[in-house]
Amino acid sequence: MVNAQGKYVYDFHEGNAEMKALLGGKGANLAQMWQLGLPVPPGFIITTEACKKYWSDEQGLMDLIWPEVQEALARLEKVTQKTFGGGEMPLLVSVRSGAPVSMPGMMDTILNLGLNDDTVERLAVASGNRRFALDSYRRFIQMFSDVVLGIEIGEFEFLLNQTKRKRNLTHDHQIPADALEELIKNYKKVVKKSTGREFPSDPWEQLRKAVEAVFKSWNTQRAITYRRINKIPDTLGTAVSIVTMVFGNLGDDCGTGVCFTRNPSTGEKKLYGEFLINAQGEDVVAGIRTPEPIEELDSKMPKIAAELRAIANQLELYYKDMQDIEFTVERGKLYMLQTRNGKRTAKAAVRIAVSMLEEGLISSATAVTRVTPEQVEQLLHRQVDPDAVLDVLAKGLPASPGAAVGSVVFDADEAEQLGKDGKAVILVRPETTPDDIHGLFAAQGILTSHGGMTSHAAVVARGLGKPCVSGCEALEIDLAGNCFRVGGKIVRRGDIITVDGSHGRVMIGEIPLVQPSFDEDFRKLLAEADKHAVLQVWANGDTPEDARRARSFGAKGIGLCRTEHMFMAGERLPVMQEMIIAASREERMRALDKLRVMQTEDFLGILDAMEGYPVTIRLLDPPLHEFLPKENELRDRLRELTAAPSPENDAEAEKIQKTLAKVLSLKEVNPMLGFRGCRLGIIFPEIYEMQIRAIFDAACELVRQGKNVLPDVMLPLIGTQEEMRRLKQMVDDLAAEIMEKHKTSVHYLVGTMIEVPRAALIADKLAEYASFFSFGTNDLTQTTFGYSRDDAEGKFLAEYVRLHVLPENPFHVLDRTGVGRLMRIAVDDGRRVRSDIQIGICGEHGGNPESIAYCHELGLLYVSCSPFRIPVARLAAAHAALADSAPKK
Numbered sequence: 001m002v003n004a005q006g007k008y009v010y011d012f013h014e015g016n017a018e019m020k021a022l023l024g025g026k027g028a029n030l031a032q033m034w035q036l037g038l039p040v041p042p043g044f045i046i047t048t049e050a051c052k053k054y055w056s057d058e059q060g061l062m063d064l065i066w067p068e069v070q071e072a073l074a075r076l077e078k079v080t081q082k083t084f085g086g087g088e089m090p091l092l093v094s095v096r097s098g099a100p101v102s103m104p105g106m107m108d109t110i111l112n113l114g115l116n117d118d119t120v121e122r123l124a125v126a127s128g129n130r131r132f133a134l135d136s137y138r139r140f141i142q143m144f145s146d147v148v149l150g151i152e153i154g155e156f157e158f159l160l161n162q163t164k165r166k167r168n169l170t171h172d173h174q175i176p177a178d179a180l181e182e183l184i185k186n187y188k189k190v191v192k193k194s195t196g197r198e199f200p201s202d203p204w205e206q207l208r209k210a211v212e213a214v215f216k217s218w219n220t221q222r223a224i225t226y227r228r229i230n231k232i233p234d235t236l237g238t239a240v241s242i243v244t245m246v247f248g249n250l251g252d253d254c255g256t257g258v259c260f261t262r263n264p265s266t267g268e269k270k271l272y273g274e275f276l277i278n279a280q281g282e283d284v285v286a287g288i289r290t291p292e293p294i295e296e297l298d299s300k301m302p303k304i305a306a307e308l309r310a311i312a313n314q315l316e317l318y319y320k321d322m323q324d325i326e327f328t329v330e331r332g333k334l335y336m337l338q339t340r341n342g343k344r345t346a347k348a349a350v351r352i353a354v355s356m357l358e359e360g361l362i363s364s365a366t367a368v369t370r371v372t373p374e375q376v377e378q379l380l381h382r383q384v385d386p387d388a389v390l391d392v393l394a395k396g397l398p399a400s401p402g403a404a405v406g407s408v409v410f411d412a413d414e415a416e417q418l419g420k421d422g423k424a425v426i427l428v429r430p431e432t433t434p435d436d437i438h439g440l441f442a443a444q445g446i447l448t449s450h451g452g453m454t455s456h457a458a459v460v461a462r463g464l465g466k467p468c469v470s471g472c473e474a475l476e477i478d479l480a481g482n483c484f485r486v487g488g489k490i491v492r493r494g495d496i497i498t499v500d501g502s503h504g505r506v507m508i509g510e511i512p513l514v515q516p517s518f519d520e521d522f523r524k525l526l527a528e529a530d531k532h533a534v535l536q537v538w539a540n541g542d543t544p545e546d547a548r549r550a551r552s553f554g555a556k557g558i559g560l561c562r563t564e565h566m567f568m569a570g571e572r573l574p575v576m577q578e579m580i581i582a583a584s585r586e587e588r589m590r591a592l593d594k595l596r597v598m599q600t601e602d603f604l605g606i607l608d609a610m611e612g613y614p615v616t617i618r619l620l621d622p623p624l625h626e627f628l629p630k631e632n633e634l635r636d637r638l639r640e641l642t643a644a645p646s647p648e649n650d651a652e653a654e655k656i657q658k659t660l661a662k663v664l665s666l667k668e669v670n671p672m673l674g675f676r677g678c679r680l681g682i683i684f685p686e687i688y689e690m691q692i693r694a695i696f697d698a699a700c701e702l703v704r705q706g707k708n709v710l711p712d713v714m715l716p717l718i719g720t721q722e723e724m725r726r727l728k729q730m731v732d733d734l735a736a737e738i739m740e741k742h743k744t745s746v747h748y749l750v751g752t753m754i755e756v757p758r759a760a761l762i763a764d765k766l767a768e769y770a771s772f773f774s775f776g777t778n779d780l781t782q783t784t785f786g787y788s789r790d791d792a793e794g795k796f797l798a799e800y801v802r803l804h805v806l807p808e809n810p811f812h813v814l815d816r817t818g819v820g821r822l823m824r825i826a827v828d829d830g831r832r833v834r835s836d837i838q839i840g841i842c843g844e845h846g847g848n849p850e851s852i853a854y855c856h857e858l859g860l861l862y863v864s865c866s867p868f869r870i871p872v873a874r875l876a877a878a879h880a881a882l883a884d885s886a887p888k889k
């Protein structure tokens with residue numbers, strides 16, 4: 001009967017896999033297997049609509065659906081020739097919850113529903129195994145009491161253990177029938193004591209209570225929390241599947257098992273799984289007996305094995321994905337209890353996607369969407385073994401993915417020294433500065449107590465592909481004492497630790513790691529991804545080596561070459577300092593001349609390595625004080641020198657005095673908002689002139705060698721049209737002069753970063769002079785929110801996210817509402833003035849999948865990220881395009 005309100009109960013033959021929203025994932029798949037003619041134990045499903053209605057109209061719903069349930073059960077009795085609550089062979093059922101999306105946290109399964117003092121005896125006779133019947137009953141009472149009646153299972157466990165102790169038994173399955181009888185009596189007493197009522201013996205009452213418990217489980221705290229974390233709507237509701245019980249533990253012609261249609265670790269195309277003869281599902285999970293590999297089934301139950309293999313094939317052909325299957329064999333007959341898309345490792349995900357594509361089972365688009373950007377990330381870096389038991393010492397920000405093991409060092413020089421000796425070290429610092437770069441190079445991993453996702457340590461580590469945990473504020477680093485304290489523990493120099501930059505975790509000791517695998521399948525998958533992506537992926541890279549790596553990962557250009565990084569390496573820093581401290585223009589020009597020679601070499605290397613692709617070279621950006629030693633270090637050294645006067649010490653002291661004076665004169669309260677970027681270029685034009693000369697000398701030289709080089713000169717932190725106009729003029733004038741000198745011409749562009757709100761708001765004005773825009777979303781986020789990128793993440797941002805003041809860390813995931821709005825304005829206004837303006841992004845968001853999706857929406861030409869993130873970005877760009885309904889290229 002279908003009541004006037006609608007239909008709430010579906011037999012398996014009425015459903016299919018497309019009906020997940022109504023029948024839940026589990027129910028829809030059972031129905032689909034039935035439709036495919038597979039041996040599924042008969043059953044029916046109460047819809048998610050009923051659950052939704054239950055929550056809107058609790059009083060009447062159960063009465064409303066009950067006649068339908070009774071009719072469905074009557075049909076079940078007919079097909080199974082069993083009787084619910086009586087008969088020669090009593091009908092027992094399992095009751096399970098099943099939401100439209102897989103959702104742990106909901107009600108656990110109830111098995112053997114329908115047992116009572118009477119039916120248990122009937123089952124004993126029918127099965128010829130009284131012990132089995134009693135044990136099923138005992139388990140049922142415990143399960144039902146736990147999940148439906150809400151009774152703590154501790155008391156049941158206590159009684160069970162007491163029985164075993166009294167009889168000197170180790171395992172549950174050794175408990176004889178008479179002891180089980182006694183146990184059942186005692187179990188019922190627990191129920192009476194806890195609820196004040198007898199354990200429900202009426203199977204109909206059992207069923208009604210179980211169904212209601214499933215509905216209730218939709219809104220338990222566990223389920224609500226899980227939904228919130230996984231962004232699952234609260235409105236979906238859960239279905240209830242009610243399925244005839246089949247038993248795998250009635251003898252040696254019975255059994256139970258689980259298998260995957262392909263290997264879930266490697267992706268190999270081969271049935272993979274295990275089974276146990278004469279057992280129930282629980283026995284497999286409990287681990288009392290060791291299950292046998294599925295291959296053994298071929299010899300133990302050849303007919304069943306052949307049938308299972310055929311079904312596995314059929315299911316894969318139907319679902320076009322690797323299936324995770326549960327089955328039971330009851331007295332020589334195979335039953336399928338469940339099928340669903342199987343969970344798999346990142347490596348298996350790639351293998352399966354590529355081989356299913358090659359087998360013609362799935363399309364290229366499907367293959368690409370089968371692998372997530374997070375899985376790609378796992379494949380690119382060493383990871384903490386997911387099976388390792390972890391005792392996490394401290395948590396910080398997941399600043400650069402991958403994991404590393406090494407001994408703790410607190411000093412960059414020592415890291416370099418030990419690194420040269422082939423030792424694995426983790427550089428631990430309150431924060432890193434350009435002075436530490438050699439230590440970052442040498443270390444296996446980096447750990448800082450301060451600084452956020454765009455801190456020096458984080459940016460450099462990502463560029464180098466090294467794991468980094470930053471902003472680990474719980475660490476109290478004592479540099480003088482060569483140790484750090486955290487949670488009452490002390491970790492000293494030389495102690496081994498593991499840093500997990502993918503999850504921001506720090507552990508003491510050596511945790512086993514899994515190796516990365518950038519294999520042929522991976523390359524094939526990314527090649528497929530490129531066919532769908534609209535966005536190009538460029539790289540942020542500062543050296544020829546970065547450029548080569550970027551190309552090998554598939555970059556189509558360099559979107560940001562931070563020239564300051566070139567000045568931070570060993571022998572260059574002193575020259576840079578010489579230039580900054582110079583007392584006269586002549587002195588400064590001498591130092592700049594030396595720097596120009598070095599820069600020309602840099603640009604020759606990087607332009608050459610990227611031949612055929614654009615290289616966006618950003619002129620000097622950071623405040624000059626970043627290249628100078630710290631004030632307190634200088635003062636300390638000065639004290640040492642003046643305490644021990646000598647001609648050499650006096651000379652050094654004089655030099656330090658000069659440096660100190662410069663440091664003090666450059667000191668700013670807010671250096672990030674201060675004298676940096678294009679402001680430097682306007683006030684000290686010599687620096688930019690030197691860089692522009694180096695760029696065009698290098699480019700002309702390469703053009704003369706017949707190479708196709710494409711330098712784009714990028715101006716940082718532009719905020720006014722006049723800044724843009726003047727500096728563009730400077731580039732054009734010098735470029736013309738140098739090309740004339742070399743008697744050749746170079747194709748180049750001049751453009752700007754958009755990294756302060758004003759730049760976005762006057763994009764139309766800037767576009768009059770700029771041929772390209774590149775969104776520097778690190779600074780744009782900092783200046784739009786007014787959050788210091790060096791401080792906010794360590795101080796309050798994590799708390800803001802925890803308290804839901806912000807949905808995400810905006811330095812990690814682009815803030816579409818605010819920063820994104822500015823980007824939109826800049827894109828629209830810029831294009832209005834210059835329709836072919838080239839627009840990309842080079843802030844750290846360029847490697848973040850959610851932010852990449854927004855860049856796709858904005859119609860940017862490219863995203864630029866560190867070379868190691870390129871594969872992630874290529875896949876994310878493809879996903880964004882595939883998710884977009886607009887016509888694909």
Ligand code: PEP
Pocket residue numbers: 454560562621755775776777778779780842843844
């Ligand atoms: C930015 O601000 O987004 C950017 C790429 O520049 P930097 O991080 O070097 O300031």
Ligand code: MG
Pocket residue numbers: 755776778779
């Ligand atoms: Mg910037």
